[in-house]
Amino acid sequence: MMSLNELIQIRRSLHRIPELGFQEVKTQQFLYQYLQSLPQDNIEVVEWKTGLLVKVNGAAPTKTIGYRTDIDGLPIEEETSYDFKSEHPGMMHACGHDFHMTIALGALTHFAHNRPKDNLLFIFQPAEEGPGGALPILESDAFNKVRPDMIFALHIAPDLPVGTIGTKEGLLFANTSELFIDLEGLGGHAAYPHKANDMVVAGSHLVTQLQTIVARNINPLDSAVVTIGKITGGTKQNIIAEKARLEGTIRTLSPEAMKDVQSRIEAIVSGIETSFDCKAEIDYGANYYQVDNDPALIKDFKKFMETSKYHLIQSDMAMTGEDFGYFLREIPGFMFWLGVETDFGLHHSKIEPKEEALEVAVNLIIEYLSYQTN
Numbered sequence: 001m002m003s004l005n006e007l008i009q010i011r012r013s014l015h016r017i018p019e020l021g022f023q024e025v026k027t028q029q030f031l032y033q034y035l036q037s038l039p040q041d042n043i044e045v046v047e048w049k050t051g052l053l054v055k056v057n058g059a060a061p062t063k064t065i066g067y068r069t070d071i072d073g074l075p076i077e078e079e080t081s082y083d084f085k086s087e088h089p090g091m092m093h094a095c096g097h098d099f100h101m102t103i104a105l106g107a108l109t110h111f112a113h114n115r116p117k118d119n120l121l122f123i124f125q126p127a128e129e130g131p132g133g134a135l136p137i138l139e140s141d142a143f144n145k146v147r148p149d150m151i152f153a154l155h156i157a158p159d160l161p162v163g164t165i166g167t168k169e170g171l172l173f174a175n176t177s178e179l180f181i182d183l184e185g186l187g188g189h190a191a192y193p194h195k196a197n198d199m200v201v202a203g204s205h206l207v208t209q210l211q212t213i214v215a216r217n218i219n220p221l222d223s224a225v226v227t228i229g230k231i232t233g234g235t236k237q238n239i240i241a242e243k244a245r246l247e248g249t250i251r252t253l254s255p256e257a258m259k260d261v262q263s264r265i266e267a268i269v270s271g272i273e274t275s276f277d278c279k280a281e282i283d284y285g286a287n288y289y290q291v292d293n294d295p296a297l298i299k300d301f302k303k304f305m306e307t308s309k310y311h312l313i314q315s316d317m318a319m320t321g322e323d324f325g326y327f328l329r330e331i332p333g334f335m336f337w338l339g340v341e342t343d344f345g346l347h348h349s350k351i352e353p354k355e356e357a358l359e360v361a362v363n364l365i366i367e368y369l370s371y372q373t374n
């Protein structure tokens with residue numbers, strides 16, 4: 001078992017080099033070099049785009065168990081108090097993927113030295129934050145040659161204490177769809193509004209009307225989110241804007257509800273085109289399938305956790321998304337939250353997860369994989 005200090009050094013090295021989805025070149029190189037330092041007798045490393053698939057060949061395998069980590073960073077300017085801040089301007093590991101990767105390396109190191117009975121597959125997956133690496137990995141030959149029989153993953157949880165794990169059977173994370181709406185009208189002089197079609201005004205109406213979907217179209221006993229996180233439009237304060245762009249995300253508790261929300265968005269956008277005499281284009285970007293934990297495996301995980309020194313709590317469902325849901329749509333498995341106790345939430349420029357959680361997760365995963373393979 002690697003020491004906490006060794007895990008921290010790896011995490012800090014990865015923290016310095018965050019890269020966006022499918023651009024994780026330095027990250028892949030770092031992971032690859034680390035893997036070269038392990039005994040090679042029982043491990044096979046295959047490159048997949050900017051990710052890696054690492055198989056540990058078991059001594060008497062009857063199954064393959066997969067553990068997936070995401071490896072990409074976010075377009076955020078880091079504002080932590082760290083002296084090991086991101087060396088890539090405007091990019092940051094603000095969703096814990098530096099933790100997730102380190103934990104995978106910690107567990108892998110153990111099994112490279114202590115051959116398991118069954119096969120293990122460690123999946124270092126690019127582009128979780130977008131455009132999504134899980135779906136193309138699942139369709140790849142590289143993955144299908146080593147396809148696991150069950151799979152699991154974790155995500156750091158800022159609001160849980162170190163040593164606490166959270167999960168639940170069934171739906172853990174929502175269905176997601178990105179949302180990009182481009183509006184195009186007629187620009188003009190600020191003093192002649194009657195000779196233009198102002199896309200700042202059209203965009204503002206659109207933002208307000210989109211709020212009616214959750215308030216008026218979704219069954220109050222169901223849940224959905226339509227968030228517009230970014231608006232851009234216009235060029236100068238005294239020029240009527242010819243173009244505006246809204247960027248957001250949709251979250252729902254079923255794929256069917258996602259279709260309903262998208263069709264309401266289309267109706268509202270079409271109404272905006274008519275009432276503001278403009279053109280609009282909708283792009284749904286990356287879509288993620290819900291994270292639906294296998295009830296039987298969660299039951300078994302709960303049984304395993306009774307023997308663990310760490311604490312398991314029942315989580316609530318969250319409106320976060322994760323393309324790990326695509327793995328779970330095809331392979332039985334589950335995801336759990338790992339407590340890292342930090343004041344700032346996921347995707348925040350000041351998030352500082354507690355590094356002691358690295359040791360908790362590596363211990364837990366080694367123990368769980370040993371339990372599963374015996």
Ligand SMILES: CC(=O)N[C@@H](CCC[C@H](N)C(=O)O)C(=O)O
Pocket residue numbers: 095128129130155176177178248249250286288319320321322346347
């Ligand atoms: C755990 C987490 O924060 N996941 C992201 C997934 C991104 C989904 C996609 N890019 C979108 O914005 O819809 C999340 O925002 O929940």
